[in-house]
Amino acid sequence: MISTLNDGTATNRGNGQGHLLQPDRFARWAWVWAYGAVVTTLAVVRHSLYVVHGYSLSGYLAAFSLITHGRPEELLTNPLTRAIASNHSWIIWILAPLVSVLGAGFLFFFSALVVGSGALALYRVGQLWQLEPRTSAIISSLYLLYPSLIAANIYDFHPEVWAASLLLWLVWFALKKNWWGFGIMLVLMTGLGIPVAGALMLTGIGLLLSKKSVWFGATDLTFTVLYWSLEHGGLIFPHWAWTGRLSLRTVLYLMWVLLPPSVAAVTLFRRRSALNHWWLLAGVVLAWNIAQGSVADTSPFTDHSALLAPFGAMALLASGTIFGRFGKWALLWSTGWVVLMGGYLYHSTWRPRPANGVEIAAALSLVPKSSLLVSQSYILPHRGVTDRNWPTTVITSRIIPNHTYVLLNPEVSDGYSTSPILTAWLNIAKSPAKSRIRYHAAGVWLFQLTRPLPPQSLGG
Amino acid sequence: MVHNASTSTIRRWEWWNRLAKRLQGAGLWVELTRNLASRDVETRYKHSLLGLYWAIINPLVTAAIFGFVFGVIFHVSTKPIPYVVFYLGGLTFWNFFANGVMSAVGSVSGNAALLAKIYFPRIVLPTAAVLARFIDFLFSLGVLVVFILLYRVPVHWTSLWIPGILMIQVFFTLGIGYMVAALNVLYRDVTQLMGLLLMVWLYFSPVMYRLSGHPQSLQIILLINPVGAMIEVERNVIFTGHVLHPEYLWVAIAWTGFVFLGGIALFKRVEPLFAEVM
Structure with missing residues (x-):
């Protein structure tokens, strides 16, 4: 079946009705929504079951709560x-x-759809x-199945991961010469903060x-360099303290010092073949992950390497003609990837599940809505964001007020609350002079402070 | 430069013309859907003595039977809401879904004569079938309101969310409707299968029983079911004033999007085969 592309080029891509891997417009959107539905379901179930290691969602919910309650200045003092804030x-x-x-x-729903699109x-x-x-369908599916993207959605919440999708739309609008769409994507990308600056530059x-x-x-x-240079000067947002692992100084350094040699090196790969320049850009992202974190952070099973997905996918697409020749192998590879993801889901989603979810829920229901709650990171998102006083985590340098x-x-440890801190808290729980126990079952403790608590009492 | 400017102006006009034509066309199909839906309702009750009252009698009788069996014989407690009101609160919304799907199943295969005579987008048929059941549903909703008033059950202002949740339910029903309508043209077993499937689906949705009190894992299974989540949320916003599991509504919305778009995609894929099979 011969059809015509939007740019007028004749192609044999078919009418989209003949094969499952030749989806029409509605089928393509259904495909994205199917991904969104599966990921949202898993994320919500996991959230309901308190399945967790570390939970950035509680940090984001705390930030949203502080903003909506008119206390944005506390973004920098709240440890969560x-x-x-530094992003x-x-x-x-x-x-x-x-x-x-x-x-x-x-958030789960929106995040899954943005990434899926x-x-x-x-x-x-x-x-x-x-x-x-x-070939396009298989590569797009591989992008969706990239564990890091799923990990960021199911196991946590990180808006920076949306950059993976926005970058691909940015490229699409650029190739279609659509300045409006391109501009919108560029501006949206800045909204995701400093972690995406480097990826935006590499896409450029x-x-x-x-x-x-x-x-x-x-x-x-030009836009990327100018925007973040102005940011650095405090001209766009107030100048906050930089506590993130990737500082703006590093980004600016990368822009001014590494940009020219990067362009020169990538130029060597400027061809659409097995070794196209997108592979090199993907390599740069990988190296970047290693440089800013650790080898573990480059694992496809953490959200840190999520931005590798769009570059890897673009590299595969640009090598598409060769990829297409190995269709059966590609399908086999995709199947293997799905099996791997299935195993990983089982391992990571269910194993860390606390056995006392019902008790946690029962204890939470006893906490009055307006009172301050101190707890572990993964328990906090279950509090809702409309509470007047947003809870802090157990790691705090502030005085914790009376009646908290x-x-x-x-x-269960969430990565924030180390064992000594938990022990210190338990000692406070067991001291009638300092607290009153409200609930205790199956290892879950709920108590209320009867006096303010200075930070040193937690050994921190 | 002049040439470029004039070309872009022409293109813009073409785009507007195309959009206007599409809207005009869409208006015609909306009109056709509306007419087919009202015809469906009219013919359904035309030669019956009680006419549209059947739309009220059906949920009334079912609620009375289940109210007696579960409320009086088995003493199922749904306090502080009387069981009849509790049950009717779930059944009204469930019936819209189940009746909508069952009407959509035969909407294409039952209109072979119409399909042979004139051309129109075939997707209009299941859409009209579901919308017809929506009209029935509005009557049932009236019954629910009467029962709420009779038993003096307090209704919360959060009931204003009902139209929004209903919208999601309509799209979900349409999506399933498109799928079964298309598949029923190819395999007539779908009608029988859907009857069975809906029976199982009913028991896996919190229509007759309350969600709380069950083990957490069972609650999650029941809430993953989009219809179950929607019914639970609908009942929550009417009777309790707060949604107990709001995040599961997002799961339902996500599945609704998939089912609706997937339904259209499947229908469009099977549509060219209609003439051949029928």
Whole structure:
């Protein structure tokens, strides 16, 4: 079946009705929503069961609560939100009122859909590059199945991961020469904060070296450098303390010092073949992950390496002609990936599940809505964001006021609350002079302080 | 430059013209759907003595039977809400879904004569079938309101969320409706299968029983079911004023999006085969 692409090129991509891997418009959107539905379901179930290691969602909910209650200055003093504040991400100011009305479930749903829509952009790029629909569909599916993206959605909440999808839309709009769409994506990307600056810059290089999108690449690079330079000068947002692992100084250094040699090196790979320049850009992202964190952070099973997904997928797409020749192997590889993800889901989602979820829920129900609660990171998102006083975690450098409720589940550590801190809290719980126990069952403790608690009493 | 400017102006006009034509076309199909839906309701009750009252009698009788069996014989407690009101609160919304799906199943295969005569988008048929059941549902909703008033059950202002949740339920019902309508043209077993499936689905949805009090794992299974989550939320906003499991409504919304778009995609894929099979 011969059809015509949007740019007028004849292609044999078919009418989209013949094969499961040649989806039409509705099927493609259904595919994205199916991904969104599965991921949202798993995330919500996990949330209901208190399945966790570390839970950034509680940090984001705390930040949203502080914003909607008119206390944004506390973003920097609250230990849960300090790192988020340092990201300079303006998207949290938009999400805050939405979450206060729609609840935490909205975040899971929205995040899954945003990440999922990236597959659509990828598929369209594949079509534009006249790849077989089957090849585009397989590569888009591999993008969706990239464990890091799923990990960021199911096991945690990180808006920076949305950049993976927005980057792919950015590329699509650039290749379609749609300045409006490109501009919107560029502005949205800045909302995700400093962690995405480097990826935006690398995409600019990628576009600069693609023959038909030179001006888009140049615009991307200029905009990125200018925006974050102004940010650094405190001209866009007030100058906050930098506590994140990736400082703005590092980003600026990368922009000014590493940009020219990167462009030169990538130019060598400027061709659409097995070794195209997107592979090199993906390599840079990988190296970046190692440089800013550890080898463990580059694992596809953590959210830290999520931004590797769009670059890897673009590299695969650009090598699409060769990829298509190994269709059966690609399918086998995809199947293996699915099996791997299944095993990982079983291992990571269910094993750390606390056995006392019912008791945690029972204890939480005894805490009055308006009172301050101190607890572990993964318990806090179950509090809702409309409470007047947002709880802090057990790690705190502030005085904890009198009458504060403390909910402890010493059987599970969330990464924030170390064993000595939990023991210190338990000692306070057992001291009638300092607290009054409200609930104690199956290892879950709920008690209320009867005197203010100085930070040194926790040994911190 | 002049050439470029004029070309872009022409393109813009073309785009507007295309949009206007599409809207005009969509208006015609909306009109057709509306007419088919009202015709469906009319013919359903035309030669019956009680006419539209059947839309009220059905839920009334079912509620009375289940109210007697579960409320009087088995003493199922739904305090502080009387069991009849509790049950009717779930049944009204469930019936819309189940009746909508069952009407949609035969909407294409039962209109072979119409399909042979004129051309129109076939998807209009299941859409009209579901909308017809929505009209029935509005009558049932009236019955629910009467029962709430009779038993003096307090209703919360959060009931204002009902239209929004109903909208999601309509899209979910439409999606399932498109799927079964298309598949029923190819395999007539779908009608029988859906009857069975809906019976199982009813028991896996918190219509007759309360969600709280069951083990957590069972509650999660019941809430993952989008219809179950929607019914639970609908009942919560009417009777309790707060949603106990709001995050599961997002699960339902996500599945609704998939079912609706997947339903259209499947229908469009099977549509070219209709003429061949029928």
